[in-house]
Amino acid sequence: MALRKGKTKSTLETSIDAALLAVEIYNKPRTPFRVEGFITHMIIAWTRLFHAHFNNTIGNRYYYKNDNGRFKTVDGERKSWELKTCISKFGKLDDSVKSNLSFFIKLRNKIEHRHIDRDEIGIMIFGECQSLLYNYENTLIDFFGEEYALNESLTFSIQFSRIRKKTQIEASKKLLSKEIKELKTFIDNYRTSLPDEVFNTQEYSIKLIQVPKISNTDRSDLAIEFVNWSTVSEEDKENYKKVTAIIKDKVLKKEAINPGRRKPTDVITKVNQEIGFDITHYDHKCLYCCLRIRPGSGNDLTDPFDTNTKYCHYDEVHDDYVYQDAWAELIIKGIKEGKLTKDLWKEKFKNSEHLNIKEIEA
Numbered sequence: 001m002a003l004r005k006g007k008t009k010s011t012l013e014t015s016i017d018a019a020l021l022a023v024e025i026y027n028k029p030r031t032p033f034r035v036e037g038f039i040t041h042m043i044i045a046w047t048r049l050f051h052a053h054f055n056n057t058i059g060n061r062y063y064y065k066n067d068n069g070r071f072k073t074v075d076g077e078r079k080s081w082e083l084k085t086c087i088s089k090f091g092k093l094d095d096s097v098k099s100n101l102s103f104f105i106k107l108r109n110k111i112e113h114r115h116i117d118r119d120e121i122g123i124m125i126f127g128e129c130q131s132l133l134y135n136y137e138n139t140l141i142d143f144f145g146e147e148y149a150l151n152e153s154l155t156f157s158i159q160f161s162r163i164r165k166k167t168q169i170e171a172s173k174k175l176l177s178k179e180i181k182e183l184k185t186f187i188d189n190y191r192t193s194l195p196d197e198v199f200n201t202q203e204y205s206i207k208l209i210q211v212p213k214i215s216n217t218d219r220s221d222l223a224i225e226f227v228n229w230s231t232v233s234e235e236d237k238e239n240y241k242k243v244t245a246i247i248k249d250k251v252l253k254k255e256a257i258n259p260g261r262r263k264p265t266d267v268i269t270k271v272n273q274e275i276g277f278d279i280t281h282y283d284h285k286c287l288y289c290c291l292r293i294r295p296g297s298g299n300d301l302t303d304p305f306d307t308n309t310k311y312c313h314y315d316e317v318h319d320d321y322v323y324q325d326a327w328a329e330l331i332i333k334g335i336k337e338g339k340l341t342k343d344l345w346k347e348k349f350k351n352s353e354h355l356n357i358k359e360i361e362a
Contacts (some may be wrong), residue, residue, distance in 0.1 A: 005142065008056040012144060017049035018135055019150065026129070035122040037128075042132050043083055046101065048138065050086035053143045097135045103190055103204075104132055106303065110186060114162035121183055127205035135203055157208050189305045193316035261313065261322035270328040275335050283342060286349035287331060288312065291357045294321050308357075324345070334360040 004011040022041035023029050054062040064079045065070040065075075072079040081089060084105055086142050087098060107125075122129075137150050191199060198204055262270070264284055272278045279287075289296050293308040304314045311327035333339035348355055 003056075005321055011048050011055060012052035012148070012295075015045045015052060016143065016150065018042070018045035019133070023133065035110055035125075038129060039104055039111070043104065043108055046138060046303070047083045047086060049140060049143065050083070050090060051080060052091075054086070056143075062089070070185070073221060089216065093139075094203055096198050096201040097139075099194055099198050100128060100131050100135060100204045103128055106190070106305070107183075110183060110303070116308050121180065121187075124184065124187060127207055130206035131203055134206065182345070186303075189307070189309065189314065193305075193314065195317070218280065261324060262328070264302070267323050267328045267331075270325075271335075272332050275322045277342075279331075279342075283345065286345040288327075289331075289343050290348045290353070290355045291360065292326065292354055293357070330357075330360060 003012065022038045022045060025034055025037040028034070031037065048057075051062055062081045064081070066072055071132045083101070087093060087101060093101075111121075134244055140148050140150070172208065194204065264281060268281065270278055285296075288294050291308075293311045295304060295306055295312070304316075307314055307321070310324065311330065312321055312323050315322050331340065340355075345355070347353075
């Protein structure tokens, strides 16, 4: 599709420029705020890609309007749909692509007010970053044709293997810091919440293994080959799996669904069996809010993944929370030791105050 001069073409060009800048930032080893810069510019690239597509297909209907039919404005500019709304309005993205984009939208919001030093998080999310870029190019081609493909413009980032190993070790140590721990917890929780059929796709996260090619191949062959998993034969897939079983660094996922986790009613029942009085669902709400093991309900601005994973996890599939046995045991311990009473947690909840969970755990 050869676009003529106009808003669609200019918007698309700014989208491509943002994507190329994101790659340039990511591939410069000494660039400050490298991961933040990549994520921010890729969010801009995706948003403007959708805006170019909408402008080309539905005109200016991707702007918000007031009840009187006039455009909403911010600082005198018409307010356009943000990326999350664009994804919803488009409605045709594969679940794996949507999960990848949702991951970066939420992560962008979390890192906006944090300083991430060098590669602590970058090493963890390399696969998701690579998929975010691949998915962008595939969607760009779907929307506007092969002539807008970026692969001729991009280069593969050369790696120093020894330095990379040293960087990984240093990054692992830095992951112990409080802010990085919180981001790591978010990443782990998000990945765990995904079904295997999404998590294992290249559209959600590219899993790359660097294996030197030392066979007698044609001397005109490319040094790097990217294999599309969906086009690989079953025999070759089995061979790949044998190789990756030996050398890949994998985070193991439990196949059981919510092992060792309980619904609120189960927690309440277990607690009531151990104490001299009964607690209710309202008491349970007071407790999890006061001890801050999960967000309170009814707040759309709260990230549901912000939980104390020692006691509680967000179940994205069912849009609710499940609790560890340790949560019931903590309540029982607090009550038996006199650190938790009904009057105390009700008063704290009513006044939107918190209890120090460390004192209950001690």
